[in-house]
């Protein structure tokens with residue numbers, strides 16, 4: 001028999017502050033808009049996506065500006081979460097047992113802090129890719145930066161930008177899939193809390209640490 | 222020639238890119254032949270281009286060279302480039318003048334790079350033209366072009382370059398520049414006519430001691446519909462950096478080729494892997510036992 005919702009809510013564990021969630025959603029929306037406006041130019045099959053942005057010219061003009069928003073918004077997430085994303089021995093252990101991870105046999109894995117190795121890889125992967133995307137993006141942002149580079153540098157930047165975008169979108173797919181597969185995760189970003197059972201199952205070490213804190217302390221990040 | 226001229230055979234960002242076949246070379250494809258050995262650098266062609274296309278160039282500044290303006294712009298689709306060149310063989314100083322502008326490549330890099338369907342078209346007579354209604358101003362054509370030709374307008378953020386006077390050619394006229402040239406350094410006609418004319422000119426130049434005179438019609442881009450007669454066809458770079466063997470940059474080929482397929486494959490595989498994983502493994506759910514254990518830890522700490 002399922003546990004009734006009131007009980008679940010009563011014991012819910014706070015995971016993200018309102019600030020962190022707003023920060024996350026600005027980042028998420030910018031990334032999706034960037035992927036859509038970028039992919040529209042990536043291949044003619046997807047050129048129709050420009051309609052979402054009011055046509056080809058405006059999609060082209062908006063894309064880099066959304067990139068600037070993404071960059072600063074992601075920087076916010078980075079500084080919020082970086083200290084929680086340092087690699088440790090549990091992560092190496094977790095990675096060695098990646099087979100159990102994909103099979104959902106979490107009882108065979110070490111107890112984890114706030115983030116598992118997969119989440120940390122998403123964090124670091126996105127951090128590197130976004131820095132590289134804005135760097136290559138600026139080189140091909142001709143309206144303002146045309147005079148800074150020559151055509152050959154722009155060609156390389158364009159090629160890199162396309163590949164980096166493929167990388168970022170792929171990580172995004174993995175990130176979103178993981179949030180869907182592991183039920184009960186999405187509410188961390190919609191409501192800010194998770195059930196005690198979710199925390200016990202996936203991030204037990206973190207749950208133990210949270211349990212030690214006085215009840216009225218909101219999460220830092 | 223007139224009716225065949227306006228048939229589109231290729232357009233940018235369209236499946237395969239090819240929507241028709243180029244007209245037979247001999248009769249229907251056009252060439253503008255620029256004979257550098259006859260050019261006196263008077264810039265009548267530059268004026269005629271501005272005039273016919275109703276363009277105005279800003280008043281510039283003199284930096285001590287004859288090139289005016291200093292580079293192609295969205296308004297100056299053609300530009301006389303002047304080079305003072307020391308001929309190593311004869312030890313003499315030569316003044317080389319080349320009318321720069323779109324070469325109307327048979328294999329146009331601009332068209333290959335353009336992401337906007339129909340913004341760049343190639344007509345069956347070989348003319349490559351930009352369609353400004355469809356152009357989104359991304360500047361990809363600049364990266365695709367091996368001759369550094371297109372320019373983005375600061376006024377409307379669209380790409381401009383020589384049209385080979387497609388509007389004149391389609392009604393049986395020659396380009397405005399060719400009409401204005403006082404020395405007949407610019408000729409216009411079918412490929413066969415122009416190659417014949419070039420052969421005569423080259424034979425003449427050779428007889429006058431220009432051993433390396435020749436026709437610049439670079440095979441790396443499938444040949445061009447603007448060709449030069451050069452006195453030093455072995456050193457085209459001497460003419461203000463005309464490339465020796467122009468071709469679409471391999472970086473651009475990689476970007477517009479393998480990257481697209483590999484990119485879709487990688488993103489698609491990630492999505493499919495997710496679907497398959499979910500189908501096989503089912504959702505990763507929190508059990509009631511997890512909830513009770515979790516509650517115990519959470520409340521136990523108090």
Ligand code: HEM
Pocket residue numbers: 031034035037038039041042043059060061062063064065066067068070071130133134135136137138140141142161162165166168169336359
């Ligand atoms: C972070 C700052 C970013 C900047 C400054 C930037 C800038 C640009 C620029 C200038 C272009 C050329 C088209 C245009 O002018 O709009 C472009 C293309 C593109 N961008 Fe970005 N971008 C950024 C981030 C991203 C991100 C995060 C993604 C993917 C999620 C992305 C995906 C793409 C794609 C797929 C293209 C088309 C590439 C192609 O045509 O092959 N960009 N970007």
Ligand code: SF4
Pocket residue numbers: 233331334335336337340341351355356357358359360361362363371379380
């Ligand atoms: S600037 Fe215009 S013509 Fe040039 S590639 Fe972009 S859409 Fe095509």
Ligand code: SF4
Pocket residue numbers: 322323324325326329330331332349365366367368369370371382
């Ligand atoms: S010279 Fe450049 S702009 Fe002209 S057809 Fe060739 S690639 Fe296109």
